[in-house]
Amino acid sequence: MKSRSLLTVIVSMILIGLGILLILANFDIISMEISTVIGKNWPLLLVVVGMKWFIDAFRSNRGGSWTAGSFLAIYASLVVLGNYGVLDFGFGDVWELWPLLLVYIGLHSLLFAKKSKKKGKRVKVTFDSDRGEGQNHKSFVGDHSFSEENWNLEPMDLWTGVGDYYFDFTKAYIPDTNTSIQVRGWVGDIRMLMPQDLEFQVQATANVGDIKVLDQEAAGLRKELSYKTQNYDEATRKLTINLDFQVGDIRIDRV
Structure with a gap:
C-alpha cells in the first residue's frame, strides 16, 4: 500500500508540474521549445507506470499485472518514438498492436501454465472492479x-x-x-x-x-x-x- 501511495504521489506531482509548464508556455513566459520537449516526452510517465505494474506482478504481495504493465510500457514507448519521427505511430494507432494478443497468449502458455500445474495453484490477483462482482x-x-x-x-x-x-x-x-x-x-x-x-x-x-x-x-x-x-x-x-x-x-x- 505504501509503494502504491508513493507512486500516486510521484505521478501526481509530475502531472501538476507538467500542467504548470504548459500554462507558462501558453502565456509565453517560457519558451515553446521546453513545452515541445515536454509534449514529446510525457508518455514516458506511462512507460514508468507500466514497468512498475510489470515488475510488481512478479513480486509477492505487490499486485500489478504483467499484461497491463507490458502493454502500457510498449504502447507509450512507441508513442514517444512516433513523436520523434522514428516510427509512424501515434496515440490513435493503438489497434495496430493487436498482434500482442497472440504474444500474450503464447507467453502465458510457456511461462505460467506449466508453473501453475506443477504448483497445483495459481497466484492470487485482486479483482479491482469496485468490489462489484455482480456488476x-x-x-x-x-x-x-x-x-x-x-x-x-x-x-x-x-x-x-x-x-x-x-x-x-x-x-x-x-x-x-x-x-x-x-x-x-x-x-x-x-x-x-x-x-x-x-x-x-x-x-x-x-x-x-x-x-x-x-x-x-x-x-x-x-x-x-x-x-x-x-x-x-x-x-x-x-x-x-x-x-x-x-x-x-x-x-x-x-x-
Whole structure:
C-alpha cells in the first residue's frame, strides 16, 4: 500500500508540474521549445507506470499485472518514438498492436501454465472492479481472481481484451438460485474450480485454444463445448456459464 501511495504521489506531482509548464508556455513566459520537449516526452510517465505494474506482478504481495504493465510500457514507448519521427505511430494507432494478443497468449502458455500445474495453484490477483462482482465489468487488459474465502457470488457479465480469470467456487458463498456467469474477451486463460455438490451448465467457445470441462475436451479449429451436469435441471442451486474468447485456454475442474 505504501509503494502504491508513493507512486500516486510521484505521478501526481509530475502531472501538476507538467500542467504548470504548459500554462507558462501558453502565456509565453517560457519558451515553446521546453513545452515541445515536454509534449514529446510525457508518455514516458506511462512507460514508468507500466514497468512498475510489470515488475510488481512478479513480486509477492505487490499486485500489478504483467499484461497491463507490458502493454502500457510498449504502447507509450512507441508513442514517444512516433513523436520523434522514428516510427509512424501515434496515440490513435493503438489497434495496430493487436498482434500482442497472440504474444500474450503464447507467453502465458510457456511461462505460467506449466508453473501453475506443477504448483497445483495459481497466484492470487485482486479483482479491482469496485468490489462489484455482480456488476458488468469491462477492461482492455487485466488479470482477475475470485478466490477469497467466502466471496459472494452474484450474476456476472465480464469482458476483457487480454487477461486471465480464476474462479474458485469452492470458496464462494453460492445462493440457492440459478446464477448466470458470462465471461468474454479476445485473449484469455480461464480456470474454474467447482465443488463436488454444485450443479452447472457450460457453453464455451474459442476460435483458437483448448477447452476442457471435467473429462470432456473440444476439438476442431473453432472449438465449442457444451456441458451440463447430471442433476442440473432439477437443482435450484446451480450455475449457468457462458465463456466466449477469440484465443483462449479454458479449463473447469472439480475438487
